[in-house]
Amino acid sequence: MFLKHLECSACGLQHEWSRLQNLCCSCYKPLLAIVDLAAASRTLTRETLATREESLWRYREVLPLPGDVEPASLGEGGTPLLSGRKFADDIDLWIKDESLNPTQSFKARGMSVAVSMAKYLGATKLAVPSAGNAGGALAAYAARAGLEAHIFMPHDTPRANIIECRELGAHVTLIDGLITDCGAEIARRKEKEGWFDMSTLKEPYRVEGKKTLGYELAEQCEWQLPDVVLYPTGGGTGLIGMWKAFDEMETLGWIGKKRPRMFAVQASGCAPIVRAFEAGEKSAAEFPDAHTIASGLRVPKAIGDFLMLNILRQSKGGAIAVDDEEMVRVAHEVGSKEGLFVCPEGAACFGALKGLQRTRKIASGERAVIFNTGAGIKYLECYRS
Numbered sequence: 001m002f003l004k005h006l007e008c009s010a011c012g013l014q015h016e017w018s019r020l021q022n023l024c025c026s027c028y029k030p031l032l033a034i035v036d037l038a039a040a041s042r043t044l045t046r047e048t049l050a051t052r053e054e055s056l057w058r059y060r061e062v063l064p065l066p067g068d069v070e071p072a073s074l075g076e077g078g079t080p081l082l083s084g085r086k087f088a089d090d091i092d093l094w095i096k097d098e099s100l101n102p103t104q105s106f107k108a109r110g111m112s113v114a115v116s117m118a119k120y121l122g123a124t125k126l127a128v129p130s131a132g133n134a135g136g137a138l139a140a141y142a143a144r145a146g147l148e149a150h151i152f153m154p155h156d157t158p159r160a161n162i163i164e165c166r167e168l169g170a171h172v173t174l175i176d177g178l179i180t181d182c183g184a185e186i187a188r189r190k191e192k193e194g195w196f197d198m199s200t201l202k203e204p205y206r207v208e209g210k211k212t213l214g215y216e217l218a219e220q221c222e223w224q225l226p227d228v229v230l231y232p233t234g235g236g237t238g239l240i241g242m243w244k245a246f247d248e249m250e251t252l253g254w255i256g257k258k259r260p261r262m263f264a265v266q267a268s269g270c271a272p273i274v275r276a277f278e279a280g281e282k283s284a285a286e287f288p289d290a291h292t293i294a295s296g297l298r299v300p301k302a303i304g305d306f307l308m309l310n311i312l313r314q315s316k317g318g319a320i321a322v323d324d325e326e327m328v329r330v331a332h333e334v335g336s337k338e339g340l341f342v343c344p345e346g347a348a349c350f351g352a353l354k355g356l357q358r359t360r361k362i363a364s365g366e367r368a369v370i371f372n373t374g375a376g377i378k379y380l381e382c383y384r385s
C-alpha cells in the first residue's frame, strides 16, 4: 500500500492513517488521503491497467488498504461510457452510466473502499445519514464485510432505498427531517453506541473510492479529459474525488494539464452551491426549506462546500440549478432517445446541458460527459405520474 498519511483539506495538518478517524482534529474539516505516487507508479502504469480486472480495485496502488487485505467488493466500478448523441447531436455527449454498479448507484464505489478501510482499522458498527443510495451501498458492503450498518434516512426517502437497506440486514431509522438532521442524530448517539461515522467527507476514504470515477473517465477517453463534466452534486464527493484523481494522474504522467470545466448540477429547491457560486462566496450557507424529488440532491449544507467552490472556479466551470418538473420531463426524453432510465439526479444534468447550450457556455462539437449516478427504477414515486 502506498498511502502516506491523511492531510487536512483546509489547514494542511497531517494525520496518521493507521487509526480510525473522521475530521481534522484541529479545524474539523475533511481529511484527504495522500498517496506516494512515485512508489505506486512502479507497478501501476497505463499499460498494466489494461490487463487488469474491471473492478475499481484495479487501481489498487493508488487506493488505501494494505495489499494483502481482501477488500469488501461486489464488482463495483468499470461502468460503461455511452454515447449520448441522440439527446444532443451537436455536442460530443457521453454518459457515464453509474446505475450499473452494485446497489445501482455510484455510492458503491465510495462504500467499497471506506467499508474495507473501516473494517481493517477495527470498526464494527458503521453509521451513515443517507438520502437513499449511500444507505443501500453501506448496507450491502457492511453485510459483505460482516459489520453492522446503522442507517438514518429522511422519512420521504424513496421506498426502494428503505426496503433495500432492510433486506440487506441494516438497522434503519427514518427521521422526520432532512439528511442534515439524520447526521445530527448520528453525531448525538455515536459515542455511546460505538458507531463509526461514515458520513460524506467526514471520513477520508469514500472520496478515494469516488476518485476512481476520474481514473476510469480518463482511461475511457483515451487519456484526453473531456471539455465539460456535469455532475449532480449533493455532498460533492464525486466532484472532489475526480478532481483529486486528475491531479494524481498528472503527477503520474498519465494526463496533461488540461482539465474539464466542471459543473455542479443541483435542484432549484436545494441549490446551496449554485447560490454560493453566483454570489462569489467561498463557502455555502445552509439552503432553507430544501425540497426536491432528487433525494440525492437534498443536501442543504455540505461540509466540503469550500472544496467544491474552489474546483468549479479553478476549472472555469460553474453551478446550475434545474427544477423538478424539468428533471421528470428530461428523464423521459433521455429514456426514449437513449434507452436509459436515469435517476432524477442524472436527469438534472441533461437539463443543465440544455441550459449550457442556451447560454452558449458549451460550443458545438465540444466533448461533454454526464454522470448518471443512479437508477431511475429506484424512484418510482417520482415518475409515477
Ligand SMILES: Cc1ncc(COP(=O)(O)O)c(C=O)c1O
Residues within 6 Å of the ligand: 105, 131, 132, 133, 134, 200, 232, 233, 234, 235, 236, 237, 238, 239, 295, 296, 297, 343, 345, 346, 373, 374, 375
Ligand atoms: C443518485 C445520486 N446522485 C447524486 C448524489 C450526490 O452525490 P454527492 O453527495 O457525492 O454529491 C447522490 C447522493 O445521495 C445520489 O444518490
Ligand SMILES: [Zn+2]
Residues within 6 Å of the ligand: 008, 009, 010, 011, 012, 013, 024, 025, 026, 027, 028, 029
Ligand atoms: Zn484542519
